[in-house]
Amino acid sequence: EVQLAQSGAEVKKPGESLKITCKGSGYNFTNYWIAWVRQMPGKGLEWMGIIDPGKSETRYSPSYHGRVTISADKSISTASLQWRSLQATDTAIYYCATLGIRGGSYPPFDYWGQGSLVTVSS
Amino acid sequence: DIQMTQSPSSLSASVGDRVTITCRASENIRRYLAWYQQKPGKAPKLLIFPASSLQSGVPSRFSGSGSGTDFTLAISSLQPEDFATYHCQQTESAPWTFGQGTRVEIK
Numbered sequence: 001e002v003q004l005a006q007s008g009a010e011v012k013k014p015g016e017s018l019k020i021t022c023k024g025s026g027y028n029f030t031n032y033w034i035a036w037v038r039q040m041p042g043k044g045l046e047w048m049g050i051i052d053p054g055k056s057e058t059r060y061s062p063s064y065h066g067r068v069t070i071s072a073d074k075s076i077s078t079a080s081l082q083w084r085s086l087q088a089t090d091t092a093i094y095y096c097a098t099l100g101i102r103g104g105s106y107p108p109f110d111y112w113g114q115g116s117l118v119t120v121s122s
Numbered sequence: 123d124i125q126m127t128q129s130p131s132s133l134s135a136s137v138g139d140r141v142t143i144t145c146r147a148s149e150n151i152r153r154y155l156a157w158y159q160q161k162p163g164k165a166p167k168l169l170i171f172p173a174s175s176l177q178s179g180v181p182s183r184f185s186g187s188g189s190g191t192d193f194t195l196a197i198s199s200l201q202p203e204d205f206a207t208y209h210c211q212q213t214e215s216a217p218w219t220f221g222q223g224t225r226v227e228i229k
Contacts, residue, residue, distance in 0.1 A: 045220040061217040106213040108156035112165035
């Protein structure tokens with residue numbers, strides 16, 4: 001069974017750094033890209049970026065490029081999303097999701113983690 | 123970026139009703155359109171991709187249609203477990219954009 005297990009909720013102050021994680025299991029972690037998606041309170045979904053865990057190749061949405069860093073450690077089947085300096089506007093739920101495990105061209109996000117709530121408040 | 127516009131943003135319906143949600147892309151995305159269902163406090167779940175193909179385990183009361191720029195998600199007979207928010211997403215080109223979501227509420 002494909003599973004993505006995300007790290008727990010975080011409460012941070014503005015200016016602090018943070019890394020959240022997403023551990024894949026039940027499939028070959030290096031074969032499928034992983035995406036990160038933001039959902040602000042009561043709002044829709046926003047794609048932030050993706051990573052090829054096998055090569056650590058990344059692509060970012062222009063809206064997030066330079067604001068976050070996506071990485072992966074294939075030895076522990078874990079992808080990460082990190083911030084150097086959080087802002088209050090980063091308060092959101094962050095989801096990781098796999099691309100294309102179910103096959104097909106131009107694949108959607110087919111398996112999702114449970115989400116990590118990040119709260120940034122002074 | 124390709125803009126995705128869903129309508130309505132919310133709707134109220136009763137159990138047994140037929141419900142339709144539309145999603146319009148700002149440019150041609152062929153059939154690379156996904157529909158997701160999201161229940162409160164839960165992650166989105168992939169229902170349909172591409173455009174009209176139900177994912178394994180999704181009840182047959184759900185259906186998708188469309189190509190190019192105009193797409194529709196239909197629920198033929200709304201069930202209590204279908205009350206949720208539905209999101210469309212284009213996967214034709216990065217950045218892979220979502221619609222703003224449609225919240226389906228109990229009347």
